[in-house]
Amino acid sequence: MPYIRPVIKSDTSCISYFVCCPGSGVAAVIDPSNDVDQYLSAAKAEQCRITSVIDTHVHADHVSGTRSLMEKLAGEAELVMPSQADVAFGFTPADEGYEVEVGEATLRAIKTPGHTKESMSLLYLDRKRASEPWGVFTGDALFVGDVGRLDLDGHGTLREAYDSLERLKSFPDYLEVYPAHYAGSDCASNRKLSFKTSSTVGFEKRHNDMLRIGSFEEFERAIAKDPVAAPPMWREIKLYNRGKLESLSCSG
Numbered sequence: 001m002p003y004i005r006p007v008i009k010s011d012t013s014c015i016s017y018f019v020c021c022p023g024s025g026v027a028a029v030i031d032p033s034n035d036v037d038q039y040l041s042a043a044k045a046e047q048c049r050i051t052s053v054i055d056t057h058v059h060a061d062h063v064s065g066t067r068s069l070m071e072k073l074a075g076e077a078e079l080v081m082p083s084q085a086d087v088a089f090g091f092t093p094a095d096e097g098y099e100v101e102v103g104e105a106t107l108r109a110i111k112t113p114g115h116t117k118e119s120m121s122l123l124y125l126d127r128k129r130a131s132e133p134w135g136v137f138t139g140d141a142l143f144v145g146d147v148g149r150l151d152l153d154g155h156g157t158l159r160e161a162y163d164s165l166e167r168l169k170s171f172p173d174y175l176e177v178y179p180a181h182y183a184g185s186d187c188a189s190n191r192k193l194s195f196k197t198s199s200t201v202g203f204e205k206r207h208n209d210m211l212r213i214g215s216f217e218e219f220e221r222a223i224a225k226d227p228v229a230a231p232p233m234w235r236e237i238k239l240y241n242r243g244k245l246e247s248l249s250c251s252g
Contacts, residue, residue, distance in 0.1 A: 001128050002105035004135065004178065005042065006197055009033040012062040013184035015197055017137060018042050019124075021103025028052035028102045030122065030137055031180050032065035036072060039065075052100045054080045054107065056139030057119040058087065060152050060238040061186050061231040063248065082109070084118035086154065088243035094120060104128045112141040112168065114161025115148030115187070121168070124178075135176040136201075140187050142168050143179040145194035147210045148187055150223060152234060162219045169211055173202025186231035189223055 002021040009016070018039055020027040027048040029039045032055075043050050050073055055066050058081075067089065070079050080100055083093035094100075094109040106125040113119050121142075124135035140148035141164050150161055176198060181187050183195040192209060204211050213219045231237070239245035 002103060002126050004124065006178070007033070007038060008182075008197065009035065009062075010184075013182050014062055015178070015180055015182060016065075017178060019102050019105060019107070020046050020048055021105055022046045022048060024103025025049060026051045026103050028054060028100060028107065029069065030054045030107075031056055031059070031139065032069050034063045034065040034068060036065040036069040039069060040072060050077050052080055052102065052107075053077050054094075054100060054122065055082075055085070056121065056137065056141075056180060057082060057116040058085055058154065058238060058241050059140075060154075060234040060241075061181075063237060064241045066241075067243065082111075082118035082120045086118070086242060107137070108133070110136075110167070112138070112164035113156035114150060114158075114164045115140040115156070116152075116154045117156040117160070118154075119148075119156070119164070124176075133171075133175065135178060136168065136171065137178045137180075138168065139180045141165070142177060142204065142208075142211075143181055143185075143188055143193050144177065144196045144199040144204070145183075145192045145208055146188040146190055147208075149189045149228065151227065152230065153238060158220055158223060159216065161223075162216050165211060165219075168201065169205055171201050173200060173205065175201045177201060177204060186228055186234075188228060190226050191228060 017030040100107040122137040123133040
């Protein structure tokens, strides 16, 4: 039966995900951090092959492990990114509805621009249990207690962000929410990011102030209120993650 294993990187408050279907012998990694050996070890322990590596967007706060993991997999996996991703290396473009099969599980791309113009989320379907989705990997579009910031290079518009959140709010309350960050990250719009690493759509609708907003105008005011500082070296990190900078002095 498929399962989801969150992988925590505490120094950058990042959450990546190892999605595995042991019965089918395959796995996928979503938003990998640069500690890539842990995903290889997890796959080896389950006697699975990592067949898909997926980025929900181009990250600016930390060094992504995407290319390093792909190199270690040596052509055994497909790299999937949003179709609008501005990167200098090859990938499989994921438009609305694109599906990645992980054995009995399916990851279905939905466009949720805002934090970046290319951002996507991934609906999670476990066909062993039900035909409808029961989870969503939200990347930096929606966190527990907050939403993604919109002031770094490559961000989408306020309207896109608002519409993306309205779309996520439209899913059933029971849908589990798996974000790419928790408290301590610099990617949140304000200062209410929770230390919890998962939630549900229903809980966020009730307790996330940014999802309780009733109009675009109110959303615009809330985004501008009490902003957080930009991540250190974010311009260089984003260029590196795009494949447009060869090396960094940091390893974050």
